[in-house]
Every structure is written in C-alpha cells, then in structure tokens.
Amino acid sequence: MRIGVVTFPGSLDDGDARRAVARAGAKAVPLWHGDRDLRGVDAVILPGGFSYGDYLRCGAIARFAPVMAELIPAASAGLPVLGICNGFQILCEAHLLPGALTRNVGLRFINREVRIRIESAATPWTSGYAPGEEITVVLKSGVGAYAASAATIAELEAAGRVVARYAGENPNGSAGAIAGVASERGNVVGLMPHPEHAIDPLTGPGGDGLRFFMPALTRRAA
Amino acid sequence: MARIVVDVMLKPEIHDPQGEAIAGACRRLGFGEVISVRQGKRFEVELDDATEAAAGRVAELAAELLANPVIEEFTVHPAR
DSSP, rough: OEEEEEEEEOSSSSSHHHHHHHHHEEEEEEEEOOOEEEETTTTTOOOBBBBGGGOOTTTTTTGGGGHHHHHHHHHHTTOOOEETTTTHHHHTTTTSSSSSEOOOTTTTOOOEEEEEEEOOOOOOTTTOOOOOOOEEEEESSSSOOOOHHHHHHHHHTTTTEEEEEOOOOSSSSOOEEEEEETTTTOOOOESSSSSGGGTTTTTTSSSSGGGGGGGGGGGGGO | OEEEEEEEEEESSSSHHHHHHHHHHHTTOOOOTTOOOOEEEEEEEESSSSSSSHHHHHHHIIIIIIITTTTTEEEEEOOO
C-alpha cells in the first residue's frame, strides 16, 4: 500500500505523518504541493502545519495549490484522503468536507493530549477502531473549533458522519464537541487532533493513533 | 484602473472570540459603554479594469477566495 503525504509551504507534520505510515507498515510517498501529480498512490494524507502561513484563512491558499487540482477530483471519485489539523482546514476550504474551522473559544493555542471517542468506524481511516472506542491523541491548534450551520450539523449527526468527538471536556468550543467528520461517501476524513503524534510511547502519549495509518482500502470497492 | 473594497465579516451566528476579547479590553480601558465588538477584514483590490464589470469580478473573487461563505459574509463597494 502506498500512501501519499503532501508537503505544502509551511507544512510541519509531514515528516511525522510519513513516519506513522511507515510504522503502520505502508509505504509513505512524499507529494509536493507544486506538482500536479499524485504518483499513483492508494490514499493521501494532508498533514498539519501552517500552510502559506495561515494567510487569509487557514487552508484558504493551499486549496489552490497545483496538487489539489489532482486531489480534489480524485477524492470526489473515492480516493481515501485524511486531513489532519491544517489538512482538515484545507479539506473544508476545498469543499471536500462541510463546515469550517474557527478560532478556539478562549483564544489560546491548545497543545496537549486529548481523549477522543471514535464515533464511526465506517471510514477507511477509522476501520481499525471500534465504534465508541476512546483513544488518546494530541491536540495542537489555535483554529480548531469546528463550526457549521445547525442544519449541516444535524445532517452529519443523522448520517453518522461525525467520525470523532472530544471525550469529556470540549477543549476548543467545537460544535457538538466534533473532532472529526467524514464526506458523504466516507472516504474523505478530517480530524483536528493529531494521531501521527501518538504512534509510539517514546515520542508521544502512546500508540493509540497508529491505526489511522492502516486505511482499509478494500472499502473503496464497496 | 479600479479600486474595489471587499469587507468580510463572520456571520452573526458564528462565535467571534477575538471580537469578545477586544470588547473586554475596551471596557478595561474605560469604554464601559461598549456592548460588543465583531472583528472583520477589509481587502482593497486594484484591477486593470475601469468598467462597471469590475465590481462583479471582485464579487466573484470574494465568493471564491477572499471570504469563506460557510462562516463569513461580504460586501463589495468601490473605494472612495
């Protein structure tokens, strides 16, 4: 399995994402924002960071990068795509996911471990978890509060497209304590906290995040 | 050449913690009559197009790039 990890100007967590992919047993393929080429990968990760310095809005400029001209139609056609943190923001700006990320309530940049509950295992990225399973990952964002219209939130909840939710306290004011959502087909997932920082007890809070990097590609045919 | 201004504001229903922090600072500064502050953005766009179509083009640009219609609304008007 070959999983592409896109590097934008200002990406920070592309290295950790590639490392997580390799640790999970897949081949990490570096993808470059300026190339209109997905190099035939089976899935793509948009990593965290501050692409284009978060100028204008987080993810607003990365959305128009040449690589996105290939990624957007591929994702619409079913390619599994995981956006983490800034990657989630980019997917929202690209309209591959509904809603938007807004500034944290309380304005503080949050950098700590959080418990999240996997609400849906029906995506290629979360199929390694049991629905309702709680895991510890790392929240590392200033613009992480998920926002969408009440109608959109109701639709996401009803369709089981809320993929992950903060367990216990809502750290950033996200609507419905939502930490991650999926596209209508389920192949595109955005997640605000960072599973790639939780793949090894030596360098993070544990290994709970690793299963995100073993996407179930067989689901594409379903 | 035309100069067109785009004002972008968060939609009223979107929480604006930056505006709230500014309102708090206003009151600490002695402006106790300040009830609320909402923070927005202003863009001044210069175009090589002096025709009436310029404002329409900028509105297209605002809808696609300068504002995120999910959380923001915008107005377009000529610069003074």
